[in-house]
């Protein structure tokens with residue numbers, strides 16, 4: 563059976579035909595224009611309009627934004643990039659400071675709030691810092707004699723002294739070292755011998771923190 | 785001309801968000817022409833087209849996170865910003881003009897264009913008149929002419945860019961072309977009427 567196209571149907575697809583797009587009924591439509599002068603005229607109009615619009619588009623200048631636009635945008639891009647980087651750095655600083663503060667608060671407050679007798683941590687490598695400084699006491703702070711003997715200038719590889727707060731803490735699998743500054747008086751309170759004249763001075767120390775956030779040990783850096 | 789390597793939009797955007805200037809330049813070169821020409825065809829004003837292009841990429845620089853690849857392509861996203869800004873420019877220029885003002889327009893009936901008009905359209909000199917006629921169309925019809933006829937986008941591409949159905953593009957284009965022919969006929973007749 564041959565599909566018969568009406569003028570109304572033809573009118574609904576005439577633009578598809580004129581624009582050269584895919585049209586399922588193209589064969590029937592072309593048959594229709596052979597017998598319908600009105601639709602033939604409509605198709606000629608649409609085709610002429612399509613060609614005229616294509617020609618207008620080709621002649622329409624300029625076709626791209628001038629280079630000045632790109633230049634300004636690249637300047638803006640660099641400004642924005644610097645702004646973002648600055649914000650990120652600022653965030654990192656703030657987060658680092660907050661994290662250090664939290665670590666300091668949690669670790670040291672536990673430690674300071676629960677002082678324990680010196681004999682509780684008297685393993686050979688971690689002598690009680692409350693032992694007398696003897697004749698070799700430095701002016702401000704005396705680390706444990708064992709540590710002092712092995713490494714008179716406490717360094718990165720020196721041993722950590724256990725903290726009372728970690729006594730009941732579970733063993734750790736991951737540890738982190740955070741460097742802090744504390745008043746020498748705070749160390750004195752937990753048993754580190756500090757001379758009376760230097761208790762107000764700041765002491766740099768490394769705190770060993772487990773993955774659970776509990777401070778496990780301390781070593782004096784300076 | 786700087787060498788630009790190919791890359792998917794997502795890759796380029798990710799690189800751009802990490803501060804890669806070349807990635808931004810590649811996105812710009814990929815889409816600025818289409819956006820600029822659309823704005824130019826809509827406004828007929830190169831300065832406005834520049835402004836629109838600049839605004840589109842400023843928005844991308846300032847808020848790249850606004851683009852969500854799950855909601856559509858980067859091209860459609862940028863084009864959407866460009867379209868909104870173009871319409872704002874048109875409103876600013878001519879006062880508030882309703883988007884769909886074509887209802888009051890006399891559309892062209894099938895097969896009514898005069899032979900003289902068709903002859904005139906076939907001539908190269910008719911380009912200026914054609915531009916004037918395009919520019920006089922209500923924006924909602926002008927944009928489908930700009931995309932489908934001047935930029936030769938498919939219905940599907942235009943539908944994605946204008947965030948509407950393919951059927952809507954098809955019917956809107958049909959009406960737009962009818963309006964355009966009517967306007968051309970009027971423009972073609974106008975000098976003769978004035979002269980006579």
Ligand SMILES: [Zn+2]
Nearest residue numbers: 568569598601
């Ligand atoms: Zn017919």
